Amino acid sequence: MDGILSPFNPGAGAPPPALTGRDDIREEVRICIERVRSGRHSNCQLLVGLRGVGKTVLLERLLFDAEQRDVITVHLEAPEVKSLPGSIAPALRVALLRMSRTQTARDAAIRGLKALAGFVTGLKVRYGDIEVGLDYPPEPGLADSGDLELDLCALVVEAGRAAKSAGTALVMFIDELQGMPQEQLSSLLYALHRCNQYQLPVMFVGAGLPPVIKKIGDAKSYAERMFEIHDLGALSNDAARNAISIPAEEAGVVIAVEALDEIVAQTGAYPYFLQQWGKLAWRASRESPITAEDVRQVSGPAVDALDRNFYRLRFQRLTFLERRYLRTMAELGEGPHDAQVIAANYGRPHEELEPVREQLVANGMLHESLIGETAFSVPRFHEFLKRIMPTPMRVEAA
Template sequence: MDPITNPYSPGAGTPPYELAGRDELRNSLNITITRIMRGKPAKSMLLVGLRGVGKTVLLEQMSRDAEIGGSHIIFIEAPENRSLPALISPQLRLALLKLSRLEKSKDAAIRALKALAGFAKSLKITYSDIEVGFDHDPEAGLADNGDLEADLTALMIEVGKTAKDAGTALVLFIDELQYVKQEQFAALITALHRCAQLKLPVTLVGAGLPQLRGLAGNSKSYAERLFNYPEVGALDDSSATEAIVEPAKAEKVDYEEDAVIEIINRTKGYPYFIQEWGSHTWDVAKQSPITKNDVLAATELTIAAMDESFFRVRFDRLTPNEKQYIHAMATLGAGPHRSGDIADLMKKKSSDVAPVRNSLIKKGMVWAPNHGDTAFTVPLFNEFILRIMR
């Protein structure tokens, strides 16, 4: 098998040949955008799921779908230590400059750019990481009070009016949304809510870890009515088969049925793991069809590759105390586990290890599916921990 024609893409956010099992979500966003462009109500969308389920890949594809459909898009990845105003301001400027070139939305875009200038200048003291060019002088009293919630709402209203005049929609795509600080997320929710009330064509498609639901609810009580929370999870057997077989078929290579079943069993249907197993199996196989023995021969290489990349990069961020905590979790199994059981295994009180648990939640390593429960955000992470911390 020629490694140059290997059709699998086991990279962070790298689009696969076949984005299997996600058509319903893509169609749902298309309906949302069409509705808001017609002045009809539609909820924004927050995609939630564990690491490795393809949230970033799906978000990228949805942004391309929206752009092809005539929407103006903003795509942001939220790192842990950047403010939302700093992330959103340059992207809004680019979108508004594009809209200012259209005669029917030129005046509204210029007013929105003035609002953006006021917004950035008034909040520069609070959010020193804001860096954005100014194309027009700010207008006094327009998004310049120095209060994030009020100013972001005023700014997004002007952006929404611009999009409406242009006959388009503005769609914000924000990845890793769980890293946005709660008060900043609350301000964004308020702004989106006001745009929805005014029937302005602005919507958000966010993606993040499962704790994103709780973050939204804690930020604003009405968030549950403003968002849909579709869960992006492992693929069912049919979609997983498609993700395995179709890329190879495009290169005129087939799989034996047992080989496909073995990959699904090994990966448990998680898209990133499918790409890893498919890629290493391709390189190991000598000819078509790919057999179960090829998959088994590639397994050790696949696990080693994932250990040194997908898993290790997360493990190396942890402190010694955090590593002890997740080792106790892994010893108990895949989870979720009661926090008290983890503490008992460490021979400590729950209150003593609570700060460690909170730190792991902030780092996105674990989450709380229910009160008092703790679970890994990374599939199969318990198996990696037991391999590396024997």
């Protein structure tokens, strides 16, 4: 069938044609935002999961849902290069300007813009990547100390007061949160905590890989009580089938029950994988309905596409020692695995390999499970490693 008409869209953060299996989270976030807007307490929200489970897609949908209810939103991606001050300053300026158009919030929003000017002035030397237009001169003593924690807190508090005056809420959405430097994350948590203590309508929705939970806990002792954590994984059987069948039916194409069974089995119900199989099965089919044989026909090409587009870029950034460590893990299975067992199979003392493991955790390839074992942060990465390096001995000779 014509690939141009296919509804399936595998891509980083690309919205699927049907967002299934996440309605309970959307409803929980909606309730929390409305509670905050009405002056009641709600915890911040954290979306946690492996690569390819749809964290970014869900975060974007939650942001869209909030904007449809006239909530003031700030959207950032935790920067690998740009600092939090450099990212949040222009975003808060836009938010404050929007609030200043509400008559009841004009004075509070102007004070927030003056705080922004002080924030930029005080931190410009330390964070040279802050580039933002200033609409008002700074007010001496307002968010201008040059201390990130104090100044960010003062700025966010003033933005929260403006939101309260406007009868709305300010909600910050930040993706890839595990990449935020610890000091900057700590400062953000402090600002959110103070807003909560002042009963201001400020809320935070973040998304990140599993290591972000420990990182948040290490940043502030009270952080564990600030968040509700949503663990995103593979979809349920019904949600996975609906993710394929609903958009196909809307496009006038039927997918046979056996074909849906085959897709769910081959993908493990991971959202990104579902889109890849749906895309190729659509193209392989001559006509509706798409059959199980069509799905089996594209199994090899779908795996090849994952290897090229989903796994390979991550693999190529690894050092020889990191590749060997991961290949040793892959031989043990999907995991998670005890670091001592990995080291024993690698053939080196655990202490000698710990820097390699720590670097893999730092760059998001691995994470620690709840019981301290080491797990892959990318779904089915152990299978890819076995395909690209068929035997552990080949790693030795690389």
